[in-house]
Amino acid sequence: MMPVYQSLVDKKRKGHKSFAVLIDPDKITPPLLHETISLATEAKVDYFFVGGSLVITDHLDACIQQIKAACSIPVLLFPGSPSQISREADALLYLSLISGRNADYLIGQHVISAPFVKQSGLEIIPTGYMVIDGGAATTVSYISNASPVPADKADIAMCTAMAGEMLGMKLIYMDAGSGAKKAITEDMIGAVAKHIDVPLIVGGGIRDAEKAYLNCRAGADVIVVGNAIEKDASLIGEISSAIHQLQRVS
Ligand code: 1GP
Numbered sequence: 001m002m003p004v005y006q007s008l009v010d011k012k013r014k015g016h017k018s019f020a021v022l023i024d025p026d027k028i029t030p031p032l033l034h035e036t037i038s039l040a041t042e043a044k045v046d047y048f049f050v051g052g053s054l055v056i057t058d059h060l061d062a063c064i065q066q067i068k069a070a071c072s073i074p075v076l077l078f079p080g081s082p083s084q085i086s087r088e089a090d091a092l093l094y095l096s097l098i099s100g101r102n103a104d105y106l107i108g109q110h111v112i113s114a115p116f117v118k119q120s121g122l123e124i125i126p127t128g129y130m131v132i133d134g135g136a137a138t139t140v141s142y143i144s145n146a147s148p149v150p151a152d153k154a155d156i157a158m159c160t161a162m163a164g165e166m167l168g169m170k171l172i173y174m175d176a177g178s179g180a181k182k183a184i185t186e187d188m189i190g191a192v193a194k195h196i197d198v199p200l201i202v203g204g205g206i207r208d209a210e211k212a213y214l215n216c217r218a219g220a221d222v223i224v225v226g227n228a229i230e231k232d233a234s235l236i237g238e239i240s241s242a243i244h245q246l247q248r249v250s
Helices: 004-014 030-042 060-070 103-119 139-144 154-166 186-195 209-218 227-231 235-245
Strands: 018-023 047-050 075-077 091-097 123-131 171-175 200-203 222-225
Touching: 004 123, 018 030, 018 200, 018 235, 030 060, 030 235, 047 060, 060 075, 091 103, 091 171, 123 139, 123 154, 154 171, 154 186, 171 186, 186 200, 186 209, 209 222, 209 235, 222 227, 222 235, 227 235
Parallel strands: 018 047, 018 222, 047 075, 075 091, 091 123, 123 171, 171 200, 200 222
Antiparallel strands: none
Protein backbone atom coordinates (compact mmCIF):
# COMPACT_ATOMS: atom_id res chain seq x y z
CA MET A 1 0.00 0.00 0.00
CA MET A 2 1.15 3.54 -0.74
CA PRO A 3 2.51 5.14 2.42
CA VAL A 4 -0.24 7.15 4.01
CA TYR A 5 1.67 10.41 3.96
CA GLN A 6 2.37 10.07 0.26
CA SER A 7 -1.35 9.61 -0.38
CA LEU A 8 -2.11 12.80 1.56
CA VAL A 9 0.43 14.80 -0.39
CA ASP A 10 -0.69 13.38 -3.74
CA LYS A 11 -4.30 14.26 -3.02
CA LYS A 12 -3.38 17.77 -1.98
CA ARG A 13 -1.34 18.26 -5.15
CA LYS A 14 -4.32 17.18 -7.25
CA GLY A 15 -6.68 19.39 -5.25
CA HIS A 16 -8.60 16.36 -3.94
CA LYS A 17 -10.22 16.74 -0.56
CA SER A 18 -10.35 13.89 1.95
CA PHE A 19 -12.79 12.70 4.56
CA ALA A 20 -11.60 11.00 7.75
CA VAL A 21 -14.03 9.27 10.09
CA LEU A 22 -12.88 9.40 13.72
CA ILE A 23 -13.51 6.29 15.78
CA ASP A 24 -13.26 6.46 19.56
CA PRO A 25 -12.59 2.85 20.67
CA ASP A 26 -14.28 3.56 24.00
CA LYS A 27 -17.53 4.66 22.50
CA ILE A 28 -18.02 2.15 19.71
CA THR A 29 -19.33 -1.42 19.90
CA PRO A 30 -18.43 -4.12 17.34
CA PRO A 31 -21.91 -4.05 15.68
CA LEU A 32 -21.85 -0.27 15.42
CA LEU A 33 -18.32 -0.36 14.05
CA HIS A 34 -19.46 -2.94 11.50
CA GLU A 35 -22.20 -0.56 10.33
CA THR A 36 -19.79 2.40 10.26
CA ILE A 37 -17.27 0.44 8.16
CA SER A 38 -19.96 -0.56 5.62
CA LEU A 39 -21.20 3.01 5.29
CA ALA A 40 -17.65 4.34 5.06
CA THR A 41 -16.70 1.87 2.34
CA GLU A 42 -19.81 2.68 0.36
CA ALA A 43 -19.21 6.42 0.74
CA LYS A 44 -15.53 6.11 -0.27
CA VAL A 45 -14.23 7.55 2.99
CA ASP A 46 -10.50 8.21 2.67
CA TYR A 47 -9.19 7.47 6.17
CA PHE A 48 -10.14 6.18 9.58
CA PHE A 49 -8.63 8.04 12.52
CA VAL A 50 -8.68 5.98 15.71
CA GLY A 51 -8.13 7.42 19.17
CA GLY A 52 -9.40 9.80 21.79
CA SER A 53 -8.10 11.95 24.61
CA LEU A 54 -8.82 9.14 27.01
CA VAL A 55 -8.87 5.54 25.96
CA ILE A 56 -10.19 3.81 29.04
CA THR A 57 -10.83 0.34 27.71
CA ASP A 58 -8.46 -2.05 25.93
CA HIS A 59 -10.48 -2.09 22.72
CA LEU A 60 -7.91 -0.29 20.61
CA ASP A 61 -6.26 -3.32 18.96
CA ALA A 62 -9.57 -5.13 18.50
CA CYS A 63 -11.16 -2.06 16.98
CA ILE A 64 -8.37 -1.61 14.42
CA GLN A 65 -8.29 -5.33 13.63
CA GLN A 66 -12.00 -5.22 12.88
CA ILE A 67 -11.50 -2.31 10.46
CA LYS A 68 -8.49 -3.91 8.75
CA ALA A 69 -10.32 -7.21 8.30
CA ALA A 70 -13.30 -5.56 6.67
CA CYS A 71 -11.92 -2.90 4.31
CA SER A 72 -8.84 -1.32 2.80
CA ILE A 73 -9.38 2.21 4.16
CA PRO A 74 -6.09 3.24 5.86
CA VAL A 75 -6.17 3.51 9.65
CA LEU A 76 -4.28 6.38 11.29
CA LEU A 77 -3.72 6.47 15.02
CA PHE A 78 -4.77 9.76 16.58
CA PRO A 79 -3.49 9.18 20.10
CA GLY A 80 -4.28 11.15 23.24
CA SER A 81 -1.30 9.57 24.95
CA PRO A 82 1.63 7.27 24.16
CA SER A 83 -0.29 4.32 25.57
CA GLN A 84 -2.57 4.50 22.54
CA ILE A 85 -0.18 2.90 20.10
CA SER A 86 -1.18 -0.16 18.13
CA ARG A 87 0.90 -2.03 15.56
CA GLU A 88 -2.32 -2.92 13.79
CA ALA A 89 -2.64 0.60 12.34
CA ASP A 90 -1.11 1.89 9.10
CA ALA A 91 0.32 5.13 10.43
CA LEU A 92 0.66 7.27 13.52
CA LEU A 93 -0.16 10.95 13.68
CA TYR A 94 2.83 11.86 15.83
CA LEU A 95 1.26 14.87 17.50
CA SER A 96 3.09 17.78 19.06
CA LEU A 97 0.75 20.29 20.67
CA ILE A 98 2.28 23.37 19.06
CA SER A 99 -0.57 25.70 20.10
CA GLY A 100 0.15 25.05 23.78
CA ARG A 101 3.04 25.92 26.03
CA ASN A 102 3.11 22.71 27.99
CA ALA A 103 6.50 21.14 27.26
CA ASP A 104 5.17 17.73 28.16
CA TYR A 105 2.84 17.69 25.15
CA LEU A 106 5.33 19.40 22.87
CA ILE A 107 8.19 16.94 23.47
CA GLY A 108 8.11 15.33 26.95
CA GLN A 109 5.73 12.46 26.20
CA HIS A 110 7.59 11.83 22.96
CA VAL A 111 10.90 11.37 24.76
CA ILE A 112 9.40 8.88 27.20
CA SER A 113 7.80 6.79 24.48
CA ALA A 114 10.40 7.16 21.69
CA PRO A 115 11.94 3.64 21.79
CA PHE A 116 8.50 2.05 21.95
CA VAL A 117 7.13 4.17 19.09
CA LYS A 118 10.16 3.51 16.90
CA GLN A 119 9.95 -0.23 17.56
CA SER A 120 6.30 -0.30 16.48
CA GLY A 121 7.35 -0.10 12.83
CA LEU A 122 4.43 2.23 12.16
CA GLU A 123 4.66 4.95 9.54
CA ILE A 124 5.27 8.03 11.69
CA ILE A 125 3.80 11.34 10.48
CA PRO A 126 5.04 14.38 12.44
CA THR A 127 1.93 16.48 13.01
CA GLY A 128 1.69 20.02 14.37
CA TYR A 129 -1.44 19.80 16.51
CA MET A 130 -3.28 23.06 17.16
CA VAL A 131 -6.22 23.27 19.53
CA ILE A 132 -8.59 26.13 18.72
CA ASP A 133 -11.18 27.40 21.20
CA GLY A 134 -14.50 25.76 20.34
CA GLY A 135 -16.69 27.64 22.83
CA ALA A 136 -16.37 25.25 25.75
CA ALA A 137 -13.59 23.50 27.65
CA THR A 138 -12.72 20.28 25.85
CA THR A 139 -11.07 17.14 27.17
CA VAL A 140 -7.90 17.89 25.24
CA SER A 141 -7.47 21.37 26.78
CA TYR A 142 -8.11 20.05 30.25
CA ILE A 143 -5.79 17.06 29.94
CA SER A 144 -3.00 18.97 28.23
CA ASN A 145 -3.31 21.93 30.61
CA ALA A 146 -2.70 24.25 27.66
CA SER A 147 -4.89 27.11 26.50
CA PRO A 148 -6.39 26.86 23.04
CA VAL A 149 -5.90 29.52 20.37
CA PRO A 150 -8.79 32.05 20.71
CA ALA A 151 -11.35 31.39 17.96
CA ASP A 152 -11.07 34.90 16.51
CA LYS A 153 -7.25 35.11 16.43
CA ALA A 154 -6.59 33.87 12.91
CA ASP A 155 -3.18 35.54 12.94
CA ILE A 156 -2.01 33.49 15.94
CA ALA A 157 -3.22 30.30 14.26
CA MET A 158 -1.49 31.28 11.02
CA CYS A 159 1.87 32.02 12.71
CA THR A 160 1.66 28.86 14.80
CA ALA A 161 1.08 26.73 11.71
CA MET A 162 3.89 28.46 9.82
CA ALA A 163 6.30 27.87 12.70
CA GLY A 164 5.20 24.24 12.90
CA GLU A 165 5.85 23.71 9.22
CA MET A 166 9.28 25.35 9.42
CA LEU A 167 10.12 23.11 12.38
CA GLY A 168 9.49 20.15 10.11
CA MET A 169 5.90 19.13 10.80
CA LYS A 170 4.50 17.22 7.82
CA LEU A 171 0.86 17.93 8.62
CA ILE A 172 -1.00 20.64 10.48
CA TYR A 173 -4.10 19.52 12.38
CA MET A 174 -6.45 22.29 13.59
CA ASP A 175 -8.90 20.89 16.13
CA ALA A 176 -11.72 22.62 18.01
CA GLY A 177 -11.89 19.48 20.17
CA SER A 178 -14.29 16.60 20.03
CA GLY A 179 -17.89 17.76 20.30
CA ALA A 180 -16.89 21.45 20.19
CA LYS A 181 -19.86 23.82 20.38
CA LYS A 182 -18.40 25.90 17.60
CA ALA A 183 -16.33 24.50 14.79
CA ILE A 184 -13.34 26.46 13.48
CA THR A 185 -14.26 29.46 11.33
CA GLU A 186 -13.56 29.53 7.59
CA ASP A 187 -11.64 32.76 8.17
CA MET A 188 -9.11 31.04 10.36
CA ILE A 189 -8.87 27.97 8.11
CA GLY A 190 -8.28 30.22 5.10
CA ALA A 191 -5.57 32.23 6.85
CA VAL A 192 -3.70 29.09 7.86
CA ALA A 193 -4.14 27.30 4.52
CA LYS A 194 -2.74 30.26 2.59
CA HIS A 195 0.50 30.23 4.54
CA ILE A 196 1.47 26.55 4.64
CA ASP A 197 2.26 23.96 1.97
CA VAL A 198 1.76 20.79 3.99
CA PRO A 199 -1.70 19.17 4.10
CA LEU A 200 -4.14 20.78 6.56
CA ILE A 201 -6.47 18.64 8.68
CA VAL A 202 -9.52 20.29 10.28
CA GLY A 203 -11.88 18.80 12.87
CA GLY A 204 -13.94 19.39 15.98
CA GLY A 205 -17.64 20.17 16.09
CA ILE A 206 -18.38 19.60 12.38
CA ARG A 207 -21.96 18.34 12.31
CA ASP A 208 -23.16 18.61 8.74
CA ALA A 209 -22.19 18.35 5.11
CA GLU A 210 -22.42 22.08 4.54
CA LYS A 211 -19.83 22.95 7.17
CA ALA A 212 -17.53 20.20 5.86
CA TYR A 213 -17.90 21.64 2.36
CA LEU A 214 -17.24 25.22 3.49
CA ASN A 215 -14.15 24.16 5.42
CA CYS A 216 -12.73 22.43 2.35
CA ARG A 217 -13.49 25.44 0.23
CA ALA A 218 -11.65 27.60 2.77
CA GLY A 219 -8.54 25.44 2.39
CA ALA A 220 -8.84 22.32 4.57
CA ASP A 221 -7.45 19.20 2.88
CA VAL A 222 -8.84 16.62 5.30
CA ILE A 223 -12.05 16.92 7.30
CA VAL A 224 -12.41 14.84 10.46
CA VAL A 225 -15.81 14.01 11.94
CA GLY A 226 -16.39 11.89 15.04
CA ASN A 227 -19.23 12.91 17.36
CA ALA A 228 -21.85 13.72 14.74
CA ILE A 229 -21.34 10.32 13.10
CA GLU A 230 -21.58 8.52 16.44
CA LYS A 231 -25.03 10.08 16.77
CA ASP A 232 -26.14 9.53 13.18
CA ALA A 233 -24.08 7.21 11.00
CA SER A 234 -26.09 8.12 7.89
CA LEU A 235 -24.22 11.44 7.85
CA ILE A 236 -21.16 9.58 6.53
CA GLY A 237 -22.60 9.42 3.01
CA GLU A 238 -23.80 13.01 2.96
CA ILE A 239 -20.58 14.51 4.30
CA SER A 240 -18.41 12.34 2.07
CA SER A 241 -20.18 13.39 -1.12
CA ALA A 242 -20.07 17.08 -0.11
CA ILE A 243 -16.31 16.85 0.43
CA HIS A 244 -15.56 14.80 -2.66
CA GLN A 245 -17.65 16.94 -5.00
CA LEU A 246 -15.25 19.74 -4.22
CA GLN A 247 -12.06 19.19 -6.10
CA ARG A 248 -9.59 21.88 -6.99
CA VAL A 249 -11.04 25.27 -6.14
CA SER A 250 -9.42 28.24 -7.74
C1 1GP B 1 -11.75 15.69 17.54
O1 1GP B 1 -11.27 16.59 15.38
C2 1GP B 1 -11.93 15.58 16.06
O2 1GP B 1 -10.44 15.60 17.94
C3 1GP B 1 -13.37 15.41 15.68
O3 1GP B 1 -14.25 16.17 16.46
O4 1GP B 1 -15.88 14.52 17.39
O5 1GP B 1 -16.47 16.96 17.22
O6 1GP B 1 -16.32 15.54 15.18
P1 1GP B 1 -15.82 15.78 16.54
